Amino acid sequence: MTNSDSQGIQFITQKNENCDELLSYLDGMQYPLNIVTPDMWQNHQTCDSSHVDLLYFPSNNPNSAFIKKIKSTKRESPLLYITNCSSLNTFDNELNFCDDFIYWPCSYKELTQRITRLMESDAIASKPAIDTIDIKQFAKMQLLGQSTAFLKTLRLVHQSSKYDSAVLIEGETGTGKELVARAVHYLGPRSTGPFIPVNCGAIPDNLFENEIFGHKRGAYTDAIHDQKGLVEQAEHGTLFLDEIETLSKKGQVVLLRFMQDKMYKPLGCKNYKSVDLRIVVASNQSLLEMVDCGEFRQDLYFRLNVLQIKIPPLRERDADIRLLAEYFLDKYKIIYQQPDKTFQKNILNNLLSYNWPGNVRELENCIHRGFITAIKNEVELDSVLLHSNNQNKKLNLIDYRALDNLDGSMIELKSQLVSQFENIYLKKLLEKTKGNITKAAKIAGKERRAFGKLLIKHAIDRNQFT
Known part of the structure; x- marks a missing residue:
């Protein structure tokens, strides 16, 4: 953990809160982590928009006064509200003060996706904007x-x-x-x-x-x-x-x-x-x-x-996948004159779990195929359509068949094999260290942050190995 003012996470919670598991999740991410109390936040609120604020209050101790204070404060950083509140009705009135919210406990992957999305939107805001x-x-x-x-x-x-x-x-x-x-x-x-x-x-x-x-x-x-x-x-x-x-x-x-x-x-x-x-x-x-x-x-x-x-590959553009998917869905609604078709509720998780080797063109083809094969008016992009399960199985072994017909240049084939090696090596290393990123990064001879970026590149969740 660090108090660095570089791009990172500022975790706001009250003293004596039992949130060790949540902190363990946050500490496992590639971002610096700074823990503050509500009083510290009010007295030293940073104007540096390079942080994402995470506010954790359990439902039985919501600190209404602090939430009221946040509502009246002009914030520079995006805010993610984490709560274990089980009633949506109780939570509805509080949504207008935060940029996103999530229920705890949740999966490491879901928490990472929410924070990454806010971190990316925050980084964009800090740069000269396109009109x-x-x-x-x-x-x-x-x-x-x-x-x-x-x-x-x-x-x-x-x-x-x-x-x-x-x-x-x-x-x-x-x-x-x-x-x-x-x-x-x-x-x-x-x-x-x-x-x-x-x-x-x-x-x-x-x-x-x-x-x-x-x-x-x-x-x-x-x-x-x-x-x-x-x-x-x-x-x-x-x-x-x-x-x-x-x-x-x-x-x-x-x-x-x-x-x-x-x-x-x-x-x-x-x-x-x-x-x-x-x-x-x-x-x-x-x-x-x-x-x-x-x-x-x-x-x-x-x-x-x-x-x-x-041009970055789609696997490095997680924040764009939903936007592009909805664009292609609307496109085929018009082409086929079927305006009532919608996505299945868990569509985002399915889309983000795939590596998209064919990039935006493959995503469009996938949406097109899902639109045509949709039962009733719900478009499902499950593992059968995405072939993600088959792809993950293939990556357990390096596929040397790419060399059989030499269909591509040396650089192209070498890139494919290196990518497969990286994927297998990272998984084996996490198995050995039982998901401990610090130990795995040390064995690999890489900095922890760089190792974390490799995991993101290959869409590997360390919790699968803990």
Whole structure:
């Protein structure tokens, strides 16, 4: 425990309260913990919004005077009210003073989710905010989210759109790289020009120059008429090159030469032409790692990496999952004209317990599938639809079948195997230490906070091992 003023938890309770189990839960989290009495809180209330206040009063000793004081105080930090009150009617009148409430006892996972949500919303509030109008613009472009990680991405998108430099977008499959590219274009000064998307992986190597630069009639046997290249089609607009990591060595040389001065020569043409456009590229792999492995040209990487936007995977955006799920539900209500369909009550727990390797695209497919297979008007996203049980079983052993057909680059396959190793190692370590994070972190040679982040990354609940 610590009295640090860094981002953490401030636990407010009266003296002599028996809350050892609750404190044990809080101490097991990755946030610094500071314990204060109501009097201490009133006398030294922090204006630092980096804390989340947790107020614990049992139903038989609610301290009505202090609650009244909180209601009249302008707070800077979000407040979670923890009570063992069993009657909702008794509690209804007290809800207006807190940001969230929870009944004790509860599961470690539920408590962690509530605190993390408030911590993320608090961190957002402490940073320069994106204007409401910008948030609405992003929402119209199907870029929805309120998590710290995703709002950071939106800020970069907003800032990048103002300039005309090349943009490199990196993110896993299904995170929405083309949506981000479109936002960079349509929020910028070239919004009235065309947005031309190209999947580099779909263009054969021997046709790359023809597709990009076009050709004149008679340039080769089947060239029976002039054809504009993609760069000419993108004049005064944006050329978006998706899956840039699939570009061959020859294609990389061609693109590098073009980016030096935006000059090109269509096949069969004698003269060079110039074009006014912006280049935005996307990759589902780290181009820097590919440079280190000799798979991508370093000089081209530097040309492309003027402005870089990294899109976080959905597993790092817990605060966005419910928002996105509801958005997709509303979408399919309209498409299928079935406005009465709703989610099952325990939907959030089911969604948060899954790792989402396919990210937002997989979430949408899951909602779509659940909508179609729903019995009556209730959409259920249980383990059968999410395949979460099967996935967890597979992670008990490293799956080397990914190496059988070599379907992916070395970096991609290595990342998969490392992720599986981390998951197994963490679980085995928690089994050995019976869920003691401090001991497990010491054995792993990591700081306790960093070890806690790994558990969150792999959605591992230490209480399963206590």
